[in-house]
Amino acid sequence: MICVGNPQRGDDAAGRRVAEALGASLGDVEIIEEEGEATRLLARLEGADAAYIVDACVSGASVGDIRRFDISAGQLPPTGFAASTHGFGLAEALELARSLRAMPQRCVVYAIEGGTFDIGAPLSPAVAAAAAIVADRLRAEILGE
């Protein structure tokens, strides 16, 4: 379980909030928090049987919209995931993992549409609500609860 985001940048913290909501309550699944640097994400994916990733995105949808992508079946949409300053972000990390045959057999991305990414801004109420929903869905999906 990889929760991606910068806790100091408004809705970019969506993934981190999901980690917080999951706490230690995801069985023996390891919950990892990352800022989104591609090579680190890639290292986290290597050797995993299954990976669930949560990140904020910008696609023009309503703030707080939740989407689920099965990455084992296909690529993420080409834009929308905030690339790191290197131009290598989550989407690139996942495709690189696919090229390197390091993609976990099951790989699912939950994307939460963000609204504000200002420095020091709090999470938008809609994103905070979405983070709680995503945490519940992950619990259900992973633990079958």
Place this chain on the structure above:
Amino acid sequence: MNVKTIKVDQLARVEGEGALKVIARDGVVQSAELNIFEPPRFFEAFLRDRMYTEAPDITARICGICPVAYQMSAVHAMENALGVAVDGPLRELRRLIYCGEWIESHTLHIYMLHAPDFLGYAGAIEMARDHADIVRRGLDLKRAGNSIIALLGGREIHPINVRVGGFYRTPRRRELQPLAEELKRARDFALATVRWTAGFDFPDVARDYEFVALRGDGEYPFSQGRIASSRGLDISAAEYDEHFEETHVEHSTALHAHIKARGPYLTGPLARYALNAASLSPLAREAAREAGLGTVCANPFRSIIVRAVEVLYACDEALRIIDNYEEPERSAVDLDARAATGSAATEAPRGMLYHRYQLSADGKIADARIIPPTSQNQPSIEEDLKTFATAWLDLPDDALRHRCEQTIRNHDPCISCATHFLRFEIDRGG
């Protein structure tokens, strides 16, 4: 007169956004312009009225790839203003964190941005499908650089542990030991990288650059040394403004730097190597020799090899520093604010980075000047295009575009530092 225009809307695998326009008439390239259209970023103005202690953290934000360079130029310039020299283990730790930045930044460029040009791939993701082991090696090597920055800087991007006078916290010896193990493996990968890149096919071109870099006193330079050039310049950072000037050009929001009354010059790996090759570690020197680099490399396409040699050096140097490290008694030296002006140049991975600050008596920044390497290299990149592209005008459009892009990537421009980058347009006049 024949006229033909090729437009390319996205130039990939450089940092930032902008455009390139090449104009050719009757089979000869007349001009090449990097049109940088990202708005200026006003960092120099942000710094005014902030405390001198804030400069390393504010300027680190100019670049996500070379924040350490910005921090190092800032702290050295401030210490220069305040009349303090940081020495001993603190100086060594600064070299160590700079090693980390060279390793991660150069390796990113070599493996992810530049190598696909030579091997005929659209990018690293495509290259990884056929060369998984090589890309893995690159990622492992880069990770070693990130580990150094994370340990000394507190985190990998925009580190937070660097301060004027030293660090907020210095590591214990035992904390460095796992890093040493990782760096030993990285050094093997770096040597393999030199050999790998040396085997690429390179266009047989060269230019008579005026190379400008720090010249270290017997050490390959990161943060200290005089500013030297291959045509005899030898000045302190304080004299930079007397010898260099920046001018605005209409097609770019980044300023262009020149040597006064002389013109364009080149900073970066080729320049550092030309002026300091003798100061490389024996292993890096031997690898450079084996790769056929000679004492000067004036073929910018071969800069990928020089970068690989510098990565090897940085691994070697980092291991030397860790091996000799003695924990300092204090993590930073004391400083007293005073009205003063200070300047410093350090060696960012892609070239020399100059900072100058004027401080008020209360330690607030009255004026700041930052000249990033890409501003300095832009005129030379345009000259490269003018010089080399004429011979390529008979190539099909796609191939020509690719060669021009590659010519820019040779210098690893960080347009997000200089401002940002790239679209491509060629008017062949044909």
